[in-house]
Amino acid sequence: MEVLALTGGVPVHASGWPTWPRFDAATVAAVTEALTSGRWTVTGAWNGRETYERTFARRFAEFVGVPYAVSTDHGSSSLILALEALGIGAGDEVIVPVLTWVATATAVLNVNAIPVFVDVDPDTGCLRAEDLEAAITDRTKAVIVVHLHCRMADMDAIMAVAKARGLRVVEDCAQAHGARWRGTMAGAFGDIGAFSMQQGKVLTAGEGGAVVTHDAGLYERLQQLRADGCRYPDVAPAPGEPYLVDAGDIMGTNGCLGELQAALLLDQLDRLEPWLETRAASAAFLDGELARIPGVRPLARSPHLQRPSIFEYAVRRIPDAFGAKSTAVVRAALQAELGVRVHEPDRPLHQNVLYCPETKERYRWIAAQARPAAGTRFPAAEELYANLILLPHRVLLADRAALHHVVEAFAKVAAHSEEL
């Protein structure tokens, strides 16, 4: 008789999964070249050769389909630089979807602005234009739109509201490299797109990031914000002289991406497109197959989302299904069947212990002005947090036979949920 792996049975899949991050001899050669170049940062001396940092920014801008990009050290700093470049500051309100990683909101705090939480679309987990519009006050200056869980917010509707109401738009694309909505990549809709290249992301150098924009003025500000007020030179300096030149039009900080990381990102960027396509095809397969299993429902997908970017593959369990067992137990059973971490989404910010502005002296005044008021519920985000089941994106790089095992694992756990 078939027994669940969680209770001692044979797992559905025991042959492992593709690893992440991925590299080969060409990656080692690329990083070694940067290592031996003698220049490890864009803030170092000019050596007669374009920096990896700037080359990566150019190539990443091309990838997103925008004229300008600036490399950064993290996704979190990308968000802060974006808000600063847009002139968001003391007392401004910035609308943030409540279902996201904590960095989306802490970036707002970092520029002395007030994050205003808004619930998400119950079908996709992303921000909805009508909820954005309803939260606007005369203090609202910007919105950070987060594309996550393999979906994108409806950027046509959101940009229409932002235009009509005079809001600046930052897209948080930490989980959405290469996602495409009606022919345009995530990050290319708003004033600025902010990306993370942290280890788990689909384009990674361990740590890293980038900001992208269509606007030459914002590009100038972003350069200076990320390099203590310095910018790229108009003409190359003499060898041995610092590459970046002092500008000081706006005060910056050091958010520069290191040269080794930039070399690594250039190597990874060359591999990104086929990986995106493989994962998107795997996700389409899983969406179709898992929809047939009682109690499992893929997230709704707009026909405008031409290609999802699969950061964490997300599927929803229906609360009464799986013998009404808790989602934590269902996840544990799937994890035992598949031999890979099966996990929950980030906890919505209003319930997340990591979002705690009152613990920092400089944020106390903002915590006191929190909107909406403490105790407000966000039913869609809470329901998604309770019921989403996430798989790491490396699973979706596996072959079809292995993906069939994912489907079998769900079917097995559904059939044996009484034994959980």
Ligand SMILES: Cc1ncc(COP(=O)(O)O)c(C=O)c1O
């Ligand atoms: C939605 C979102 N925004 C921002 C970030 C922050 O990026 P980083 O970790 O590179 O600072 C992350 C990282 O997980 C994220 O998922």
